[in-house]
Amino acid sequence: EVQLLESGGGLVQPGGSLRLSCAASGFTFSNHAMGWVRQAPGKGLEWVSSISGEGDLTYYADSVKGRFIVSRDNSKHTQYLQMSSLRAEDTAIYYCTKAMTRINGWWDYWGQGTPVTVSS
Amino acid sequence: IVLTQSPATLSLSPGERATLSCRASQSLDNYLAWYQQKPGQAPRLLIYDASNRATGIPARFSGSGSGTDFTLTISSLEPEDFAVYYCHQRTNWPQYSFGQGTKLEIK
Numbered sequence: 001e002v003q004l005l006e007s008g009g010g011l012v013q014p015g016g017s018l019r020l021s022c023a024a025s026g027f028t029f030s031n032h033a034m035g036w037v038r039q040a041p042g043k044g045l046e047w048v049s050s051i052s053g054e055g056d057l058t059y060y061a062d063s064v065k066g067r068f069i070v071s072r073d074n075s076k077h078t079q080y081l082q083m084s085s086l087r088a089e090d091t092a093i094y095y096c097t098k099a100m101t102r103i104n105g106w107w108d109y110w111g112q113g114t115p116v117t118v119s120s
Numbered sequence: 121i122v123l124t125q126s127p128a129t130l131s132l133s134p135g136e137r138a139t140l141s142c143r144a145s146q147s148l149d150n151y152l153a154w155y156q157q158k159p160g161q162a163p164r165l166l167i168y169d170a171s172n173r174a175t176g177i178p179a180r181f182s183g184s185g186s187g188t189d190f191t192l193t194i195s196s197l198e199p200e201d202f203a204v205y206y207c208h209q210r211t212n213w214p215q216y217s218f219g220q221g222t223k224l225e226i227k
Contacts, residue, residue: 037163044206044218044219044220044221045155045157045163045206045208045218045221046218047215047216047217047218050214050216059214061215095162095163100168104210104213104214105210106153106165106168106169106174106208106210107165108165108168108174108175109165110162110163110164111162112161112162113162
């Protein structure tokens with residue numbers, strides 16, 4: 001059974017940093033691209049970042065480029081999102097997603113999400 | 121690429137047929153998916169590549185369309201189908217985008 005378990009969310013002040021983790025199980029981790037999608041309170045879905053199965057290709061939404069860094073440790077079956085220079089508009093639930101393929105593909109599994117609140 | 125979903129809210133009764141629309145600002149070929157999200161839960165993949173049902177999705181869910189106009193149809197609504205539905209494109213990979221959602225509510 002595929003499981004994605006996010007952690008690391010919480011309350012942070014504007015300008016601060018936070019690192020999210022996503023522990024994966026139930027599939028061959030390195031064979032699948034992974035991603036992060038967020039949802040602000042009461043709003044729709046917004047793609048944040050993606051990383052290829054080997055971790056050599058990374059992509060970011062314009063809204064987070066230069067502030068967020070996605071990475072993965074295939075030996076630990078874990079994906080990370082290092083967030084810095086956080087803003088109030090980054091407040092959201094952050095979902096970890098698994099893609100169907102190694103480079104790109106539809107997200108067939110999602111974690112339950114971890115909340116991030118940026119506020120003073 | 122902008123995805124526009126309609127209607128914003130759809131009020132129907134169990135047993136009725138639901139038709140949800142997603143229109144793209146440019147051609148997607150068939151690179152469109154549909155997700156269902158219930159309150160407090162993560163989205164769930166229903167349909168990918170416009171018309172393929174994801175694993176475990178009941179046959180009452182179907183997707184159609186290509187180019188710029190797509191439809192999600194639920195043939196006979198079950199109580200558990202009332203939720204928010206999002207369309208999603210990956211034609212403009214890696215700049216993915218989602219529609220704003222259609223809320224399917226019980227009439």
